[in-house]
Each structure stands twice: as structure tokens, then as C-alpha cells.
Amino acid sequence: MLTFDRPTEATVSSAVATLCKTYGERAVTSQSVREHHSHGEGMQDAGLPDVVVFPESNEEVASILKLCNQARIPVIAYGTGTSLEGHLKALYGGVCLDLSRMNRVLEINAEDLDCRVQAGVTREQLNADIRHTGLFFPIDPGANASIGGMSATRASGTNAVRYGTMRENILGLTVITPDGRIIKTGTRAKKSSAGYDLTRLYIGSEGTLGIITEIQLKLYGVPERISAAVTQFEDLPSAVNSVITAMQLGIPMARIELLDEVQMDASIKYSKLDGFAVKPTLFMEFHGTDAYVSEQIELMKSITAEHGASDYRFADKPEDRSKLWKARHDAYWAGMNYVPGKQAFSTDTCVPISRLADCVKAAKDEVAKSGLVCMIVGHVGDGNFHVLITFDPNSADERQRAEVAADRIAHIAIGMGGTCTGEHGIGIHKLDALKAEHGEAVDVMRTLKKALDPNNIMNPGKTIPMQ
The missing domain is CATH 3.30.70.2740 (Alpha-Beta Plaits)
Structure with missing residues (x-):
């Protein structure tokens, strides 16, 4: 069984005072900042931390964790605040570590198709920084999330059908353990049989085992041609069955997204998608050479036509594709506005x-x-x-x-x-x-949690049931 008892107010106050003295204006106790860091984009039920600290190095994160571990004070990592499952709520108060200042691209290895970034780098920032290399990082959860947060939640998104999830695209990590050790997992090699796979253990751990501060990522060449298309259906089963057929035939779609008629109505109104009907809809994207993309499109057209789909509307220009995928990524906000x-x-x-x-x-x-x-x-x-x-x-x-x-x-x-x-x-x-x-x-997960975080200070009450 996992347990957590909040330390005395005197202990918490002493630790907060130490952090404020050490980090100055980078340790903030104001109500507004604490409220901002008390929840993500999901449910607005707040859980306020006692202090928000903005570290700038692995060593600073390690020092903060040592202090908190000794005082039995909870630590919650914060990236860009886009999580939906209550990960950021400080159930027992404690220290929120905002990693946004750890936002450097540390190395780009274009010849090997990989890079190393700090946890606060966002996916849009990364792609802007590597654009000159002809490479890109494909994982796209919609929000401009931080790479550290995406790693901690094992994120995926619209491109996962072709490029996989964060699990498949991380080669190694730098992690700060609850007792303040700085450890490296994985290598830049494409495979390894050396020891336990600690990289995969920390990916998706949601900040409950340690703080991910650096990530070694796979990169991909920008495709010769990228073409997006939209088609609509009279009913939802027809749209879904078109997707099933395409996947079973092995058509290598880059993205294939479904919006039902209610979501489409909301997105038409919110994102100004002129000319579309309020019907179940597929947003698709094809990557590859010109000939390869043309072949994929013709195959998809034949499949969707069998299910009564409308003619395709294409978006080949970057600005047209951006508008289309922004509408898809804004689906949550379109729904809220609806x-x-x-x-x-x-x-x-x-x-x-x-x-x-x-x-x-x-x-x-x-x-x-x-x-x-x-x-x-x-x-x-x-x-x-x-x-x-x-x-x-x-x-x-x-x-x-x-x-x-x-x-x-x-x-x-x-x-x-x-x-x-x-x-x-x-x-x-x-x-x-x-x-x-x-x-x-x-129970095995709980055993791992106890072994790696015996004082249960890392985001307690999340991810693994207490008992």
C-alpha cells in the first residue's frame, strides 16, 4: 500500500523559505502563480502547490528534490499545463517544478536523425529549430506541449498512425531521481540489450518516479510531398469502416482523423470551416514521394467511395494544411465554445x-x-x-x-x-x-513506485492507486 501524510506546516514553511532564499524571484508563492499551476486544460478542480520553482539546470532540479525528499514534501512537474487527467493538481500541496526555463535544444545530429533537448522545449519550438536541417519531429498531440510533458504522459497524436508514439521515438533520457541523483538512460544507438529498459519505465510515468529533464529523440526527413484531404459521410459507421479497411490493407497514412457530426458542427462554427456539411468527416494526410502519395490517395478514394463518401477536398499548400489541422487541434476548444x-x-x-x-x-x-x-x-x-x-x-x-x-x-x-x-x-x-x-x-507497479520513490513524494496520488 502507498501512503502519504502531508508534513507539518512548520516543515513546509521551512522548505519554502529555503527555496525562496536559494532561487530568489524564481521561487514564487503568489496566489495567482500557484493557481495557474494548480490544474491543466482538463477539469478545473484546483489543487494549489505551496510554491512554484523555475529551475534552469539538472543540478538545480537535483538539489530541489534532495531537499523535498528529506522533508517529505511532494513534487509535481509542470510543462505547459496542457494535461487533461489532473496530473498537475497538488493533492497534498508541495513544490511545483515549472521546467519552462529548461528550454534549450542541446544537440542536433542530422546525419544520425536524432537530437537531444531539455524538457521545457515545446514541439513547435523544436521543429522551428531543426527546420534548416530538412528534418522534423512528427509527434503532434495538438497542443504545443513540452517534450518533457509528452514523454511523461507517453503522448502521441495525429501522426501516430505512421510515426508511432513518444514511446517509439525516444532513445534515451536524463532523469532526476527522488533522492537527487542525475541518471542517464538509453543511448543514441537504435537498439540495445544492455540491462533493464529504464527509458521505457520512465516514459509514461507521469512524474511519479522522477523528473525527466532531457530527452534524446528520433527525427525524420521532411517528405517530398505532403497532401491533406477531407471527405464526408452520411453516417458514422461508414466513416469508421472506411478507416478499418484502410488500416487492414496497410495503407501507410500519415494522419487519419475522425470527427462525428456534432464535433463537425462545433468545428465549422469555431474554426470557420466554410463549405463543409454537418456530417461525420475524415481528415487525412499523405506523406511520401509524389508518385507514392498519388497511389495512396487513389487507394483511399476507392475505399471511401465504397462507403458512400463525398468527393475529396484537398489541401496541398502549407497554409491550407495548417488551417485544416489547426481546426482539428482546436476541436476541444470548439467543443467548449459549442x-x-x-x-x-x-x-x-x-x-x-x-x-x-x-x-x-x-x-x-x-x-x-x-x-x-x-x-x-x-x-x-x-x-x-x-x-x-x-x-x-x-x-x-x-x-x-x-x-x-x-x-x-x-x-x-x-x-x-x-x-x-x-x-x-x-x-x-x-x-x-x-x-x-x-x-x-x-501491485507490481506499486512495488516499483515504492522502490524508486520510497517516500512517495513524486506526484503522490496519481497514476498508481494508493491501495
């Missing part, structure tokens, strides 16, 4: 591709029972989709209905051989679903 004054749960299920249509239908049926305004959007090429379940935050009844619907959708996916979270992580909202998904294996 029902002003509401909050939302965003489910994050992922299933084997053959069960995708079944899971989407079951999710639709479940949200219909709730009587709430809901919409579906997803990276359906790898079986991952989200249901945005909106509710009135001032209505206990609506919130309960939203929570029940989200929980049932997670369990439906688990029952189909899938997972309760394809990319957002567990945080505090999916602890019960994790137990349903992994059973006795959760």
Missing part, C-alpha cells in the same frame, strides 16, 4: 482496429443515455478516439452522469481488448479503470 459555460470529461479509449466500429457505436449509445451534449473526435487510424462529454459544473447531477458515462466507455474499451487511455495518461481520473485493465499487475 456549449458555453460547460466543463467536460474527455475520454481516451483505444481498441484493436477490428473493434473500432463496435467501440464507437457503444460509446455513442452510452452518451445518448446520459442526455448530455457529447462529441467524438479521434486518431482512428490506430484505434484511438475521444468522447468529449460536457456538463454543467454547477449541477451535481450532470457531473455524475458525465463521470458515469466516461467510466463506462473506458470499461467498454477494456472489455474489447483495449485500454482506458491511449495517450492522455491515468492522472487521478482513471485510477479505477487502471485496476480494471491491469488487475494484479497494478
Whole structure:
């Protein structure tokens, strides 16, 4: 069993005073800064840290962790604040480590297709910094998230169907352990059989085992041709079944995104998508040589035509593609704007591709029972989709209905051989679903947590159930 008892106020006050003396204006206790760091983009339930510190080096992070470990004070890592599962809520107060000042690209190895960055580097910053090399980093979760946060949550996004997730694109890490050791995991080699795979252990650990401060990443050559296309369907099953067929035939799509009719209505209004109908829609992108892309497009056209799709609308110019994908990335905010004054749960299920249509239908049926305004959007090429379940935050009844619907959708996916979270992580909202998904294996996870963080100071109460 994991436990955590907040230290005495005197102990916390002494540690905060030490941090403020050591780091000066980079240790902040103002109410506004603490509130800003008390939650992510998901539920706005706040959990205020006692102090927010802005370290600038591995050594500073190590020093802070040593102090907190000795005083038994919680530590919560903060990147850009885009998480959705309550990862940033300071359940027991403590120290929030804002890594935004650790934002340097440390090395670019163009010949080997890799680079090393600090945790505070954002994905957009990285791609801007390496543009001159003809390379790019493909993982695109939508938000301009930090690479450290993306690593800690094992993020993926719209390009995962072709390029994989953060798990497949990280070669090694620098991690600061709870007792202040600076350790390196992995190498720049493409493979290794040396010892335990600590890199994969820390990827997706959500700040509960240590603080990721540096990441060695794979890079890719910018494709000769990139073409985006949109097609629409009369009903949701037709759109989903088109995706299933394409994936089973092995068409190497770069992106294939689904928006149901409700989400499309919201996105048309919010992102000014002129000329589109309020129908289930696929956003697609093809990468490769000119001939290869043309071949992929023709194959997809034949598949979608069999399911009654509309003619394709193409976006080949960079500015047109940017507008299209910005609309997709803004789907969450479009949904919030669609029902002003509401909050939302965003489910994050992922299933084997053959069960995708079944899971989407079951999710639709479940949200219909709730009587709430809901919409579906997803990276359906790898079986991952989200249901945005909106509710009135001032209505206990609506919130309960939203929570029940989200929980049932997670369990439906688990029952189909899938997972309760394809990319957002567990945080505090999916602890019960994790137990349903992994059973006795959760005890092994708890054992690892105890071994690596015996004082349970690293983001306590998240990711692994206490008991």
C-alpha cells in the first residue's frame, strides 16, 4: 500500500523559505502563480502547490528534490499545463517544478536523425529549430506541449498512425531521481540489450518516479510531398469502416482523423470551416514521394467511395494544411465554445482496429443515455478516439452522469481488448479503470513506485492507486 501524510506546516514553511532564499524571484508563492499551476486544460478542480520553482539546470532540479525528499514534501512537474487527467493538481500541496526555463535544444545530429533537448522545449519550438536541417519531429498531440510533458504522459497524436508514439521515438533520457541523483538512460544507438529498459519505465510515468529533464529523440526527413484531404459521410459507421479497411490493407497514412457530426458542427462554427456539411468527416494526410502519395490517395478514394463518401477536398499548400489541422487541434476548444459555460470529461479509449466500429457505436449509445451534449473526435487510424462529454459544473447531477458515462466507455474499451487511455495518461481520473485493465499487475507497479520513490513524494496520488 502507498501512503502519504502531508508534513507539518512548520516543515513546509521551512522548505519554502529555503527555496525562496536559494532561487530568489524564481521561487514564487503568489496566489495567482500557484493557481495557474494548480490544474491543466482538463477539469478545473484546483489543487494549489505551496510554491512554484523555475529551475534552469539538472543540478538545480537535483538539489530541489534532495531537499523535498528529506522533508517529505511532494513534487509535481509542470510543462505547459496542457494535461487533461489532473496530473498537475497538488493533492497534498508541495513544490511545483515549472521546467519552462529548461528550454534549450542541446544537440542536433542530422546525419544520425536524432537530437537531444531539455524538457521545457515545446514541439513547435523544436521543429522551428531543426527546420534548416530538412528534418522534423512528427509527434503532434495538438497542443504545443513540452517534450518533457509528452514523454511523461507517453503522448502521441495525429501522426501516430505512421510515426508511432513518444514511446517509439525516444532513445534515451536524463532523469532526476527522488533522492537527487542525475541518471542517464538509453543511448543514441537504435537498439540495445544492455540491462533493464529504464527509458521505457520512465516514459509514461507521469512524474511519479522522477523528473525527466532531457530527452534524446528520433527525427525524420521532411517528405517530398505532403497532401491533406477531407471527405464526408452520411453516417458514422461508414466513416469508421472506411478507416478499418484502410488500416487492414496497410495503407501507410500519415494522419487519419475522425470527427462525428456534432464535433463537425462545433468545428465549422469555431474554426470557420466554410463549405463543409454537418456530417461525420475524415481528415487525412499523405506523406511520401509524389508518385507514392498519388497511389495512396487513389487507394483511399476507392475505399471511401465504397462507403458512400463525398468527393475529396484537398489541401496541398502549407497554409491550407495548417488551417485544416489547426481546426482539428482546436476541436476541444470548439467543443467548449459549442456549449458555453460547460466543463467536460474527455475520454481516451483505444481498441484493436477490428473493434473500432463496435467501440464507437457503444460509446455513442452510452452518451445518448446520459442526455448530455457529447462529441467524438479521434486518431482512428490506430484505434484511438475521444468522447468529449460536457456538463454543467454547477449541477451535481450532470457531473455524475458525465463521470458515469466516461467510466463506462473506458470499461467498454477494456472489455474489447483495449485500454482506458491511449495517450492522455491515468492522472487521478482513471485510477479505477487502471485496476480494471491491469488487475494484479497494478501491485507490481506499486512495488516499483515504492522502490524508486520510497517516500512517495513524486506526484503522490496519481497514476498508481494508493491501495
